[in-house]
Every structure is written in structure tokens, then in C-alpha cells.
Amino acid sequence: MAIPILQKAVVGAYILRKHVSGQKRYPLAMMLEPLFRCNLACSGCGKIDYPDDILNERLSLQECLESVDECNAPVVSIAGGEPLLHREMPQIVQGIIARRKFVYLCTNALLMEKKLDQYKPSPFFVWSVHLDGDRQMHDRSVCQEGVYDRAVAAIKLAKDRGFRVNINCTLFNDAQPEKVAAFFDTAKDMGIDGITVSPGYAYERAPEQQHFLTRSMTRQLFRDILKLGKGGRNWAFSQSSLFLDFLAGNQTYHCTPWGNPTRTVFGWQRPCYLLGEGYARTFRELMEETDWDAYGTGNYEKCANCMVHSGYEATAVMDTVKRPLAALKVGLKGVRTEGAMAPDIPLDKQRPAQYVYSRQVEIKLTEIKGRKATATEIKAARTH
Numbered sequence: 001m002a003i004p005i006l007q008k009a010v011v012g013a014y015i016l017r018k019h020v021s022g023q024k025r026y027p028l029a030m031m032l033e034p035l036f037r038c039n040l041a042c043s044g045c046g047k048i049d050y051p052d053d054i055l056n057e058r059l060s061l062q063e064c065l066e067s068v069d070e071c072n073a074p075v076v077s078i079a080g081g082e083p084l085l086h087r088e089m090p091q092i093v094q095g096i097i098a099r100r101k102f103v104y105l106c107t108n109a110l111l112m113e114k115k116l117d118q119y120k121p122s123p124f125f126v127w128s129v130h131l132d133g134d135r136q137m138h139d140r141s142v143c144q145e146g147v148y149d150r151a152v153a154a155i156k157l158a159k160d161r162g163f164r165v166n167i168n169c170t171l172f173n174d175a176q177p178e179k180v181a182a183f184f185d186t187a188k189d190m191g192i193d194g195i196t197v198s199p200g201y202a203y204e205r206a207p208e209q210q211h212f213l214t215r216s217m218t219r220q221l222f223r224d225i226l227k228l229g230k231g232g233r234n235w236a237f238s239q240s241s242l243f244l245d246f247l248a249g250n251q252t253y254h255c256t257p258w259g260n261p262t263r264t265v266f267g268w269q270r271p272c273y274l275l276g277e278g279y280a281r282t283f284r285e286l287m288e289e290t291d292w293d294a295y296g297t298g299n300y301e302k303c304a305n306c307m308v309h310s311g312y313e314a315t316a317v318m319d320t321v322k323r324p325l326a327a328l329k330v331g332l333k334g335v336r337t338e339g340a341m342a343p344d345i346p347l348d349k350q351r352p353a354q355y356v357y358s359r360q361v362e363i364k365l366t367e368i369k370g371r372k373a374t375a376t377e378i379k380a381a382r383t384h
Contacts, residue, residue, distance in 0.1 A: 002166070002194030002236035006123055007075070007102050014074045015321055025287060028314045029075035030068065031262040031273045034059035034092065038082040040108050042142045044172060044200050044212070047081060050361065053368050055081075057265040061088040065095045067263040070283040077104040077128070077260075079273075084111040090118040097124045104128045106168060110147065112154035121162040128196065129155055131167045133175070134183045141172070152190065159191050166194040166238050173213050177224035184225075184235045194238030198309045199247070201274045202302075214305045215297070215344060219249030223337045231334020239309060241330040242323075243316035247307060249341035251316070255296035255303065259314020261286060266364055271295040273310040275302060277356055298345040301353040 011028065018026045037055045038048050048055070059067070068076055076096050083089050084107050096103045105119075106128045119125065132141040135148040158165050167187055171180065187195060199221070202212035213221065222244070226232040232244050246253050257272040267279035268286040275295070280286035296311070297303045303311075320327040330336075 002238045004123065004164075010100075010102070011074050011317075015317070019321065025258045025292075027071055027073035027261050028259045028317060029077055030071045030073040031260050031310065032059075032064060032067065032076055032078045033080055033262060033264040033273075034064055034078070034083065034086050034089075035265065036081045037085055038080060038108075039085065039110055040082070040142050040144060040147070044141065044170065045203065047203070051365065054265065054361065054364055057364075057368070058086060058088075059263070059265055061091050061095065064088075064092045064263075065099075067283070068096055068099065068101065071261060071263070073101070073261070075102045075104070077106060079106040082108055082111070084115050090115075093119060093125065097122055100124065102126070104166070106130065108142065108147065109151035109154040112151075113157055116154075116158060116161065119163075121164070123164075126164045126166050126193070127155075127158050128166045128168045130170075131183075131187070132170050132172075133180060134186065137175075137179065137183070141170070155190055155192060164193045165191075166196055167192050168196045168198075170198055170200045171213070171221065172200045173217060175221060175225075177221065177228060180225050181228035184229060188235060192236075194236050196238050196309065197247075199307050201306055201308045203274070212305065215307055218247065218305075218307050219341055219344075222247040222335075223249060226335045227337035231330075231337060233334045239313060240316045240320050240327065241335070242319050242327050243309060243313050245330050245335050246312060246316055248335045248337060249344075250336050251319070252342045252344065253312050253315045253319070254298070254345070255306065255311040256314040256318065257295055257311055258287060258290075258292060259317075260310045266360065274306065274308060276360060277354070279360070294351070297350075298347060299350055301350050304347055304350060 035058050036047055036050055041048060078092070083105060086092070093103050093105060102124050104126045108130045112127070112129070129151055131148070131151055132138045138148040139145050155165050184195060199213045199218040226244065226248055229235050237244060242251060245251050260273055261283065262269040262273040266276065267281055268283055269276050270278040270280060270286065270290050271292065280289065294300060295303055297306060
């Protein structure tokens with residue numbers, strides 16, 4: 001696996017402290033979305049179809065750092081939208097690093113070369129570049145030609161300047177195992193430090209719903225891909241061995257949504273990075289007042305086909321702590337790609353999906369309208 005020794009040690013010590021204290025629910029990686037605005041409109045994205053008033057919202061530097069302190073997870077993944085559109089992003093990254101937390105700055109890389117001088121290499125900092133395959137695969141995924149070449153150029157420049165660089169690869173139902181394996185070989189030749197791979201989540205508002213994978217399709221796809229890479233040993237994944245084993249259908253895991261809590265311009269998102277079913281004002285409120293048992297595969301219709309790392313990586317990490325020899329075996333021998341798969345979670349008792357997007361948008365727009373009205377009144381009072 002491509003997780004640095006320092007990060008393994010820090011996160012391992014953090015988990016041990018939580019385990020010894022008897023705490024059952026705690027975050028491993030915080031997802032920070034300081035804006036939803038993006039300079040791409042990908043067909044599989046469900047994060048950008050908000051009204052302009054919401055797309056223009058930003059979490060401030062102070063709000064971001066207060067949220068990091070409030071959550072106190074050892075890893076912070078900054079996503080969006082496109083984080084490099086945020087004017088205070090260099091200060092946000094610097095502030096998180098100063099807290100000795102690992103920062104993964106997710107980007108489509110269109111602005112990366114222009115902004116690179118604003119950041120410094122650090123063992124606590126990783127560029128996480130969105131690449132969904134080779135030139136043809138990626139440019140089709142992001143619905144714009146030339147993006148792959150610009151991302152590859154940015155990766156090369158960042159590596160030349162001493163940065164750690166990962167790629168974040170999302171796969172859909174048109175993924176061909178041979179092409180994906182060849183792309184992973186190409187990424188290895190680029191000198192990237194790690195690969196984060198995940199099946200695409202079926203965002204309810206994504207423009208192209210037909211390309212999302214079912215769980216059975218995901219399991220077979222990852223078996224076919226990993227088989228071409230000696231059970232995955234040919235490539236440096238920045239994920240736990242047991243999570244990869246789960247993707248290939250060898251583990252039956254339940255989602256751990258609190259393992260990757262998400263802070264957005266709306267607040268702390270319930271229940272996870274992928275589903276916006278409501279928002280808490282504070283991290284404590286999120287952890288203590290969310291009905292966690294109402295979500296996850298087998299519990300909720302929207303979660304039926306999810307196998308995404310933001311929900312299941314934390315589960316795999318916890319299992320690694322419980323069964324280190326099992327994780328070591330997979331790491332050394334590779335993921336098993338033949339034979340019977342583990343039983344999957346039955347869906348017969350899941351509750352039906354609820355569609356609350358419009359209500360959440362309405363609440364946020366009312367808040368923005370009220371804030372603007374107050375600002376106008378204050379300005380008018382000062383004028384008089």
C-alpha cells in the first residue's frame with residue numbers, strides 16, 4: 001500500500017487511543033467541502049447543480065480551521081467543487097498542516113500549475129488529482145477534451161518540485177478491466193505516489209444515471225481489474241488492503257459513515273459525504289443526534305449499491321486493527337480474484353428513499369437572503 005509510514009504511525013496511534021478509551025464512534029478522515037463551485041461539469045457528479053447563490057458560498061479560513069479543530073480527525077480531505085477556486089485555500093492548507101494533520105487536496109488540476117507556487121512540499125501534504133482513466137476515459141468522464149493532458153502535465157510539474165501526488169480514480173459501468181489496468185500501469189510510470197480507486201456513487205442529481213455500478217457489477221469489475229495486476233500488488237493503492245478485498249467481493253462490510261464526516265457550506269452533512277439528508281450545526285450534534293442505523297446498505301434505498309471508500313474505508317481500517325494478520329496476508333499475497341464471493345447484505349428490509357434536496361436548498365437560500373438583507377440594512381444605517 002502507498003500510505004506513508006508517518007501517516008500509518010499517526011493514524012494508528014490515534015485509533016489505539018480511541019480504542020483504549022472505549023470510544024465506539026469517531027472520525028478517521030474529515031471531508032472538507034469549502035465550496036461547491038467547479039470549473040467542470042462532470043456527468044457523474046451530484047455536487048454542482050445548486051443555484052448560483054449557493055455555488056457562490058464559501059467557508060472562510062476561520063470556519064474551515066474551526067471545523068478541523070472541532071472534528072480533530074488525523075486526516076483532512078479537501079474536496080468540492082474545485083478547491084483551488086477558493087482564494088484562501090493556501091492558508092487553509094497551511095493552517096491544517098500546522099496542526100500536524102494530513103491534508104489531501106483534491107483537484108481536477110485545471111488550475112494546479114497556476115497555483116502550485118502557493119504551496120510547499122510537506123510530509124503532511126498530498127495533491128489528489130482526479131483522473132478517471134486514460135485520455136479517452138477521463139475526458140469522457142469530465143465531459144471536456146484536453147483535461148487529461150493538462151492533469152498529467154500538472155502531475156509531472158508537481159513531482160518535479162518535490163510534492164507527493166496521488167490520483168483519485170472513479171470507475172463506472174463502462175470501465176473495461178484491461179484499459180483500467182493499463183491506466184494503472186501508466187500512472188505507475190508517471191511516478192505518482194498512490195492510487196485511490198472507487199466505484200462511482202449514484203448521486204440522485206447526477207446528469208447521467210445509467211453509468212453507475214451495482215454492487216454485483218462492482219465486485220466483478222474489481223476482481224477482473226486486480227487479477228490483471230497480481231491481486232493489486234502491481235500498483236500502489238493509498239487504501240487499506242482489506243478495503244480492496246471488500247471491493248473484490250471477499251469481505252462483507254457494513255458502512256461506517258461517521259468515519260468520514262463532512263463539513264460543507266450547509267453545515268455538518270448527514271449522514272455522509274455522498275448523501276445530504278440534513279445538516280447539523282456542530283460536529284458534536286452530528287455525532288450524537290444522527291440516527292446512524294437509518295443509513296447504509298440494507299438500511300436505506302439510496303445506499304443500496306454504495307461501495308465507496310468514504311463509507312467503507314473506515315470499516316476496513318477498523319477490521320485491520322482487529323485482524324492485522326488477515327490484512328497482512330492480503331497485502332502480501334494480493335486480493336483473491338477467484339472462487340466464491342462473500343455473501344452480500346440483503347436489501348429486503350431497507351427503507352424507501354426520501355427526497356429532501358429541494359427542502360435543504362430552500363432552507364439555505366432563505367438563510368442567504370436573510371443575511372444579505374441584514375447586510376443591506378447595516379450598510380444603509382451607516383450611510384445615514
